[in-house]
Amino acid sequence: MSGGTVTVTTWYLEQTSPEDLRPARVPDTASAIRIERAEVPSPDFSRFLYTAVGSDVAWTDRLPWTYARWREFVDRPGVETWVAYERGTPAGFIELEGQPEGTVEISYCGLLPAFRGRRIGGHLLSYGTARAWDLAQRWPQRPATKRVWVHTCSQDGPHALRNYERRGFRRYATEVTEEPVTPVAPVAPTADG
Secondary structure, three states: OOOOEEEEEEEEEEEOOHHHOOOOOOOOOHHHEEEEEOOOOOHHHHHHHHHHHHOOOOOOOOOOOOHHHHHHHHOOOOEEEEEEEEOOEEEEEEEEEEEHHHEEEEEEEEEOHHHOOOOHHHHHHHHHHHHHHOHHHHOOOOOOOOEEEEEEEOOOOOOHHHHHHHOOOEEEEEEEEEEEOOOOOOOOOOOOO
């Protein structure tokens, strides 16, 4: 469906201390799950993760980005991408963006559709949030983290908001807007192709 608008609710959430983090239970498949930092900034890999995870939940804001814009973003000090792998296959990612005055935004976090519903998301979010709190250890020119924040919206996956709240993030603002309807890709191939 294209055209028209949809009402979108956006929730802004934060942690203000590392003690706010409530880690998820490690999934039963933990022995097959590895979370690793993508240490070589790669516009191609970052775009792949963004489109693979967000294609069915209306992640569209970065689709117009040029290669140069992706390169500029991933090369910024304090930007990190942590990737969850299941037996060598990318399952999802969390992207951290260090901001001024010791603030870190979780700019994106999600799983590829085939990996959802298996408790990997809570594990990835717990791990990534802990990395947000210790970001200054890897980027000595950055101040110590004082706040980690994230936003999610009603167009994200159905478990996103609850996952953030379960990990200890508290809502500090809510915004309701009208946005253009964005067609989303199907999660799996349909019968006709």
